[in-house]
Amino acid sequence: MCPTEIIAFNDRASEFAALNCQLVAASTDTPESHLAWTRVPRSQGGLGRMEIPLVADVTKSIAARYGCLLEDLGIAARGLYIISPDGGRGREGGREGVRDKRAWSLIPLLPPSHRHP
Numbered sequence: 001m002c003p004t005e006i007i008a009f010n011d012r013a014s015e016f017a018a019l020n021c022q023l024v025a026a027s028t029d030t031p032e033s034h035l036a037w038t039r040v041p042r043s044q045g046g047l048g049r050m051e052i053p054l055v056a057d058v059t060k061s062i063a064a065r066y067g068c069l070l071e072d073l074g075i076a077a078r079g080l081y082i083i084s085p086d087g088g089r090g091r092e093g094g095r096e097g098v099r100d101k102r103a104w105s106l107i108p109l110l111p112p113s114h115r116h117p
Helices: 003-011 013-018 031-039 061-065 101-109
Strands: 025-027 054-056 080-083 089-092
Touching: 003 013, 003 025, 031 054
Parallel strands: 025 054
Antiparallel strands: 080 089
């Protein structure tokens, strides 16, 4: 996800929490990179103070598990997943839709770039 998307989710974390949903941002960047991004104020293009955790997936195992890893290129594509408490997941993004009713209730909270008709 790009910084503006991470910020958009971060700023609405309390709304997701009210729906019993925990937000977590993950990227294949290093913990040091995440720290650097949070030290740069938003007004200067950084993330600034974050309320949601930033996970450093440097081994790319999370990206692989959730189908975002482009193995032939060695990079992770963007992905947004809504995972239910029982471990089931729906993917919001691309052409796949979220199937679970609770997940649909989250759609209005997503940034416009992640909404699908």
